[in-house]
Amino acid sequence: MQYRTLGKTGLRVSEIGLGAEWLERHTLEEIKEVIKRCEESGINILDCWMAEPNVRSNIGTAIKGHRDNWIIQGHLGSTWQDGQYLRTRDMAKVKEAFQDLLIRLDTSYIDLGMIHFVDETAEFHQIVLGEFMEYVRELRDQGVIHHIGLSTHNPDVAKLAALQGEIEMILFSINPAFDMLPATEDMTQYFSESYADELGGIAPERAELYQICERENVGINVMKGYAGGRLFSAEASPFGVALTPVQCLHYALTRPAVASVLVGYDTTDHVDQAVAYETASEEEKDYATVLAGAPSHAYSGQCTYCGHCLPCPSGIDIAMVHKLYDLAEMQKELPDTIKAHYFGLSANAEDCIACGGCEERCPFGVPVIKHMEEAKLLFH
Ligand code: SF4
Numbered sequence: 496m497q498y499r500t501l502g503k504t505g506l507r508v509s510e511i512g513l514g515a516e517w518l519e520r521h522t523l524e525e526i527k528e529v530i531k532r533c534e535e536s537g538i539n540i541l542d543c544w545m546a547e548p549n550v551r552s553n554i555g556t557a558i559k560g561h562r563d564n565w566i567i568q569g570h571l572g573s574t575w576q577d578g579q580y581l582r583t584r585d586m587a588k589v590k591e592a593f594q595d596l597l598i599r600l601d602t603s604y605i606d607l608g609m610i611h612f613v614d615e616t617a618e619f620h621q622i623v624l625g626e627f628m629e630y631v632r633e634l635r636d637q638g639v640i641h642h643i644g645l646s647t648h649n650p651d652v653a654k655l656a657a658l659q660g661e662i663e664m665i666l667f668s669i670n671p672a673f674d675m676l677p678a679t680e681d682m683t684q685y686f687s688e689s690y691a692d693e694l695g696g697i698a699p700e701r702a703e704l705y706q707i708c709e710r711e712n713v714g715i716n717v718m719k720g721y722a723g724g725r726l727f728s729a730e731a732s733p734f735g736v737a738l739t740p741v742q743c744l745h746y747a748l749t750r751p752a753v754a755s756v757l758v759g760y761d762t763t764d765h766v767d768q769a770v771a772y773e774t775a776s777e778e779e780k781d782y783a784t785v786l787a788g789a790p791s792h793a794y795s796g797q798c799t800y801c802g803h804c805l806p807c808p809s810g811i812d813i814a815m816v817h818k819l820y821d822l823a824e825m826q827k828e829l830p831d832t833i834k835a836h837y838f839g840l841s842a843n844a845e846d847c848i849a850c851g852g853c854e855e856r857c858p859f860g861v862p863v864i865k866h867m868e869e870a871k872l873l874f875h
């Protein structure tokens with residue numbers, strides 16, 4: 496298992512994680528099996544957003560005695576009322592539900608205290624300026640939560656969070672389909688039937704979000720990496736082709752600032768399928784060729800950082816140069832950190848000999864040589 500640093504939290508998280516949502520429909524014994532398989536595979540991060548009491552208790556039992564092996568992402572604002580989940584900002588309920596989480600998980604701390612599910616910018620402002628954030632700070636100052644995070648599906652909210660200063664990481668929905676959609680405050684639109692008509696390349700606000708997170712060192716953990724499974728079937732996918740779990744994971748893990756993809760597992764087989772990413776060949780990970788050959792796609796000319804264009808005879812990490820170029824281009828002035836990163840590369844755009852091999856291999860028709868020329872001008 497590969498581990499990545501989750502932005503400024505400094506935590507080293509497994510790049511494949513456990514999104515525990517599906518465990519809600521399983522018995523204690525089944526949950527124990529899945530968690531054991533995760534641990535054996537090197538998975539060390541789990542997200543528990545669920546408020547349902549039994550699943551919380553069962554997870555607590557399953558990790559008893561080895562809780563410290565886990566980085567737990569626990570949510571503030573996810574409550575259980577009258578037998579059902581309710582997202583709330585009612586502070587009495589928020590506090591009660593968070594205490595319940597600690598008790599049921601049988602722990603005195605949560606590694607990543609997540610401000611739960613904020614998809615509206617107005618609500619984001621209310622939260623960070625109000626009593627909700629005061630409570631979050633209090634928990635952090637007492638060491639009950641070690642780091643502050645926020646979960647959202649809306650790139651506009653995620654950008655605000657990344658720039659807020661105290662929020663150290665974001666739980667964000669990333670997959671090739673969602674990445675093409677503009678920001679919305681209504682997440683149900685991501686699953687609307689009509690959105691195939693709207694495909695138009697990576698939505699600029701999403702590309703910008705990834706660059707902001709990388710610049711601000713705000714780590715991203717990923718949810719909905721499989722778009723709820725719809726990317727696995729040519730009929731359901733907006734691209735008209737099926738991707739594999741490994742290809743979806745590779746897409747998410749090649750976005751800037753991403754540390755871990757939190758995957759839902761019903762069975763130990765599901766764990767194995769996701770962990771297969773760790774030993775998959777480059778061909779198996781290759782989402783790029785599949786998407787580029789899809790009946791409906793609109794990534795043309797846009798670097799998706801897939802790395803398909805390698806090897807470069809000059810040793811240039813072409814995807815990385817593109818990432819840094821895209822990041823630098825957004826700024827009025829070139830930040831020293833990006834410059835340092837660029838000049839820290841063992842080879843950069845300066846070393847391009849314009850052989851054109853990468854352009855032949857790039858499935859998206861990216862004009863790499865031209866971009867290398869532009870990067871040279873920008874960085875020198
Ligand atoms: S230039 Fe093309 S092949 Fe290379 S990383 Fe970008 S999209 Fe992928």
Ligand code: SF4
Pocket residue numbers: 806807808809810811813846847848849850851852853854863864867
């Ligand atoms: S054109 Fe430049 S970046 Fe592309 S493979 Fe050749 S040397 Fe490398």
